[in-house]
């Protein structure tokens with residue numbers, strides 16, 4: 001399929017209203033796929049996300065002997081043997097952080113060599129702390145650059161009573177070790193060391209998914225979890241809609257003064273980004289300071305929304321946005337300044353957005369570089385709902401987590417200029 005080079009959004013000039021469902025949660029789908037793949041028997045995952053990130057996870061599991069059927073657009077039927085087999089070739093995981101981190105740890109449960117690799121962006125995303133933690137358990141894992149590729153020469157087992165991990169750069173290291181730990185042969189305590197981690201809510205998603213697949217995991221202190229060596233059991237599992245995807249629809253609603261029915265109340269999500277709903281609902285009176293640490297993937301949405309707020313907004317607690325799909329702090333300041341010079345600036349790892357409600361209704365032609373990052377493309381599309389001339393470069397990068405994004409906006413009445 002040829003990729004679309006760019007997409008110019010035509011401001012709808014009226015409130016966006018109607019029904020628009022976010023897809024299934026990326027985070028939950030990729031946890032459930034892995035846990036179902038580690039279990040013996042057949043699991044049925046419904047409401048699941050089908051996107052680049054979950055396809056990479058499913059393909060990798062297939063390469064390790066897991067049978068995965070896809071009877072429809074939102075279901076995976078996963079049959080595992082209770083063991084992952086060594087793949088014949090390196091696992092290629094694109095820029096899927098969850099798949100890359102989770103499979104790196106799970107590779108320790110394989111008797112043989114697994115090479116975990118990704119695209120040029122993933123090869124810049126740090127994985128050293130996870131690899132180091134695995135090495136302290138005697139697992140033969142190496143990542144020469146501190147980023148993928150990672151080579152794990154597993155024996156199918158590991159010896160550990162306690163694993164210490166610094167999740168400051170990514171909570172996914174902790175989630176990866178927790179999911180691996182149930183495959184051990186004795187109880188393991190997993191302890192966070194170093195800086196507080198952002199988005200502790202992702203650890204809760206992990207332990208909830210583990211329990212749904214039969215694991216016994218318990219939080220024994222604010223920074224420690226004990227995992228019993230139960231392995232996993234096949235289960236039928238419903239994936240909730242994606243809260244990060246929902247943030248674009250919530251923001252589109254308040255920006256245009258519309259009424260968008262997502263089919264799911266904001267307070268029923270278990271994912272961390274659902275916290276953004278209460279903040280978005282305050283628009284155009286967003287707080288002067290927003291701590292993004294516990295809703296990191298919602299920050300691009302909030303930052304673009306902040307450009308139309310009545311007063312400036314400082315985003316704090318977002319340092320690790322610099323090691324996501326791209327340096328999101330830089331991508332946001334670059335894009336906002338492309339619209340109007342001085343609209344945003346960086347102060348260390350904080351992002352300050354100089355709000356201007358008068359932006360709405362103006363014609364300000366700007367090509368927005370997505371930096372191959374789905375969230376940059378999706379959040380700047382929001383600016384295009386109010387400003388004439390916003391063009392998103394590489395719009396197909398939304399396929400990472402929300403392939404139907406442009407169609408979903410179109411169904412609400414958004415139109416696009418044909419650039420080709």
Ligand SMILES: O=C(O)C1=C[C@@H](OP(=O)(O)O)[C@@H](O)[C@H](O)C1
Pocket residue numbers: 026027028097098169170171172173175198199202296297320
């Ligand atoms: O565990 C997860 O599913 C995720 C954790 C977060 O990443 P980090 O833990 O790397 O900050 C988040 O940004 C990512 O989209 C999904």
Ligand SMILES: C=C(OP(=O)(O)O)C(=O)O
Pocket residue numbers: 095096097098099297324325375401
């Ligand atoms: C950071 C993200 O993804 P991941 O780390 O899973 O690649 C994201 O989806 O915003």
